[in-house]
Amino acid sequence: MDTLQQGGCWNCGRKIDLLDSFCRYCGKGQGSHMPWYYGHFGIIVLTLLAMGPFSLILVWKSPRLGTAARWAYSAAIMLFSWYAFMKLYDLWQAVSSVFSTSLQI
Numbered sequence: 565m566d567t568l569q570q571g572g573c574w575n576c577g578r579k580i581d582l583l584d585s586f587c588r589y590c591g592k593g594q595g596s597h598m599p600w601y602y603g604h605f606g607i608i609v610l611t612l613l614a615m616g617p618f619s620l621i622l623v624w625k626s627p628r629l630g631t632a633a634r635w636a637y638s639a640a641i642m643l644f645s646w647y648a649f650m651k652l653y654d655l656w657q658a659v660s661s662v663f664s665t666s667l668q669i
């Protein structure tokens with residue numbers, strides 16, 4: 565499962581030295597040099613602040629998450645997206661009802 569310590573790049577899969585911080589072929593950071601948005605913290609922050617459901621891409625690309633964690637994150641992100649969508653919908657309805665009542669006056 566965990567390809568990080570086996571001398572292969574998590575991104576392109578080619579053999580690299582265990583001590584390499586960056587892949588010689590695709591240039592992706594390895595181990596602690598891995599891009600921050602593939603970590604747990606990065607995925608959570610990006611989901612909440614920027615990407616919403618699009619962070620699912622990160623979840624399924626990230627080499628840091630196992631299969632169970634991917635499903636857990638996927639479920640959480642979908643739930644959050646749905647919740648955010650409902651909140652926006654409520655807000656939109658509230659705003660449009662304010663406009664329609666003010667038009668009637």
Ligand SMILES: [Zn+2]
Binds near residue numbers: 576578587588590
């Ligand atoms: Zn690579």
